[in-house]
Amino acid sequence: MGITANPPNSDQLEIALIGPGHGECVVVHLGDSQWIVVDSCIDKTTGKPAAIQYLDSIGQRPSEVVRLILVTHWHDDHIRGLAQIVEECPNAKFCMSSAMGAEEFLAVVSAYDVLRFSNCTSGVREIHEVIKLRSNNSATVTHAAPNRLAYKTTASHGLSCEVWTLSPADAQISKFHEEIGGLIPEVGRTMQRCVPQRPNHLATVAWINVGATAILLGSDLEETKDNRTGWSVIVESNERPLGKAEIFKVPHHGSENAHNEDVWTEMLGDKPYSILTPYRRSNLPRPSDIERVLRMSDRSFSTAKVATKRTQKRDAAVSKTLREMGVTIVESEPSLGVIRLRNGGSRDFGSWSVELLDGACHLAEV
Amino acid sequence: MSTASLIPHSVSNHDQDEDLTVPSDPYAADLYTRNIDSEARKFQTRAVNRYVNTSKDGALFSNTQTQDAHVGHMTTNTTNQIKEFDTNPLPDDLAKRITRTPKRVATFFPIQEWDGYVLEVNSRSFRARLVDITNSESKGEEEAEIPLSELDEDSQNLLQEGRLFRWSIGYQKSPSGQKIRVSRIIVRRLPAWQSEDLKAAYSEAAEISQALKWE
Numbered sequence A: 001m002g003i004t005a006n007p008p009n010s011d012q013l014e015i016a017l018i019g020p021g022h023g024e025c026v027v028v029h030l031g032d033s034q035w036i037v038v039d040s041c042i043d044k045t046t047g048k049p050a051a052i053q054y055l056d057s058i059g060q061r062p063s064e065v066v067r068l069i070l071v072t073h074w075h076d077d078h079i080r081g082l083a084q085i086v087e088e089c090p091n092a093k094f095c096m097s098s099a100m101g102a103e104e105f106l107a108v109v110s111a112y113d114v115l116r117f118s119n120c121t122s123g124v125r126e127i128h129e130v131i132k133l134r135s136n137n138s139a140t141v142t143h144a145a146p147n148r149l150a151y152k153t154t155a156s157h158g159l160s161c162e163v164w165t166l167s168p169a170d171a172q173i174s175k176f177h178e179e180i181g182g183l184i185p186e187v188g189r190t191m192q193r194c195v196p197q198r199p200n201h202l203a204t205v206a207w208i209n210v211g212a213t214a215i216l217l218g219s220d221l222e223e224t225k226d227n228r229t230g231w232s233v234i235v236e237s238n239e240r241p242l243g244k245a246e247i248f249k250v251p252h253h254g255s256e257n258a259h260n261e262d263v264w265t266e267m268l269g270d271k272p273y274s275i276l277t278p279y280r281r282s283n284l285p286r287p288s289d290i291e292r293v294l295r296m297s298d299r300s301f302s303t304a305k306v307a308t309k310r311t312q313k314r315d316a317a318v319s320k321t322l323r324e325m326g327v328t329i330v331e332s333e334p335s336l337g338v339i340r341l342r343n344g345g346s347r348d349f350g351s352w353s354v355e356l357l358d359g360a361c362h363l364a365e366v
Numbered sequence B: 001m002s003t004a005s006l007i008p009h010s011v012s013n014h015d016q017d018e019d020l021t022v023p024s025d026p027y028a029a030d031l032y033t034r035n036i037d038s039e040a041r042k043f044q045t046r047a048v049n050r051y052v053n054t055s056k057d058g059a060l061f062s063n064t065q066t067q068d069a070h071v072g073h074m075t076t077n078t079t080n081q082i083k084e085f086d087t088n089p090l091p092d093d094l095a096k097r098i099t100r101t102p103k104r105v106a107t108f109f110p111i112q113e114w115d116g117y118v119l120e121v122n123s124r125s126f127r128a129r130l131v132d133i134t135n136s137e138s139k140g141e142e143e144a145e146i147p148l149s150e151l152d153e154d155s156q157n158l159l160q161e162g163r164l165f166r167w168s169i170g171y172q173k174s175p176s177g178q179k180i181r182v183s184r185i186i187v188r189r190l191p192a193w194q195s196e197d198l199k200a201a202y203s204e205a206a207e208i209s210q211a212l213k214w215e
Helices: A050-057 A082-088 A103-117 A123-136 A170-183 A230-235 A261-267 A287-296 A316-325 B026-055 B092-099 B153-158 B195-211
Strands: A014-019 A025-031 A034-038 A066-070 A093-097 A141-144 A148-154 A160-165 A206-210 A213-217 A245-249 A268-276 A300-302 A329-331 A337-343 A352-357 B005-014 B064-067 B076-079 B107-121 B125-132 B142-147 B164-173 B178-187
Touching (some): A014 A268, A025 A050, A025 A206, A050 A082, A066 A160, A093 A148, A103 A123, A103 A170, A103 B195, A141 A148, A170 A230, A268 A337, A287 A300, A300 A337, A316 B107, A316 B178, B153 B178
Parallel strands (some): A034 A066, A066 A093, A213 A245
Antiparallel strands (some): A014 A025, A148 A160, A160 A206, A337 A352, B107 B125, B107 B164, B125 B142
16 A cells, blocks of 8 residues: 555544455544554555555554454455454454354354465454454453444544444344354265355444544445334434534445435435445446445446456466467456545544545546 | 376487486386386285284284385375285395385476465366475466366366465376476365364364453
């Protein structure tokens, strides 16, 4: 990452969405070098967790400045490198859904950990390491649940900073337990990589308030058309924090199955800054997704372009074989890009500047 | 590992090792190698018998699995119904011939290898994520859509989302010295889950769960 090396001013808010590399990660500056990290991905060129690398690049020491680590769910594209962040930031609060601490889930991650020798890593291996690290530590784990205040602080800008979790709802946790039942390996079945079921029932949505300014981080939460789960239960809740967010991390890479029109009208301000990471494995966002998000807000951005698929240079004999087979091998995901938004600090809390770094682009250019 | 699917992609050249006294004609060379193999196999059987005899107090075994070095790597030979006992030590020169790798064997030299896992299986191809294990400087995973015709039928039947495989492209050298460029995809037959694995997983899960302190 070739990031501008200046950190935000102590009274400035910042949100940086980093991805894909492999996955996505959000870092938020609340003020006075107090940062929160939501999910994790790694920079494939360095192998380092993107959050650690980003903070280092702007002169912030992760071990001192990270106050909260929030894990929204356990899928591979949201937790790579997370164990290193947890290890390097032992004083940060750690927040996840209690469902990820349930014995059934822990049994699944322990069972699949036998495949740790494989070069093909999966989310279970990383989450196994993270939870083991956290269980060995005397620190507590904060429970992510609907309308729960996970972290609160103040800063020299004089405003109260709050991080709320808005999900997963009880019905979602029940569905997650059903999913886990299906993931427990069967005796006699050949070992293989763990394959999470769909849809994603566990994603934790976060709401960040700094004074009257709000940010909504949609994780991968999907819309289920069931008012006990998904986005419907969040929109219809009368216990969630009030206000309308100015910045929206669009859920599930802009996918149609994560779209809920009421979120845009009830929880977001007019033309919010909408930011997302693409996910090539599922071809997201699709052209119809791009069109839909741009219709909701033309201030929409992606951390990378997905149209260009790069290939590596190979030995001539290998290239010849691949040609004969009719196979093209492409990079699985584009390199890391960063969308960085900073506000005007105490003087002008409501104005934001957008920086598109390392291949990030306007959503219309994806 | 399942049966390898060896897909020859072209015959490049027919090279010879000059230090071997093998007939230059490929067919004759092949016969020559087979004779050596046949002779060595006899000695190998005697060696297996002796191992069985000494390690199991002379008990008679059948279906003894032995690694067969003569037909290339990753294949096994089942020695059925070992009936002969030979408790006499083999002469030194013969013992050496058993342990020595024959000079002419089918060998495979990979140029490029990936570890992969299956994302989805379609009617004519499968999509997979690949991790380059040859080039240490290669960063990140890659993705490919591979025709099912690159796999033999057994391997195709094993394909499903999450399945791990090894993909190698390289040169295979036949016993006669012929060099063929091949693509080889081996769907990994990992061990099956055992009830002990799950018991251990539940035991660790209970331990971790109790150690987590929730706020």
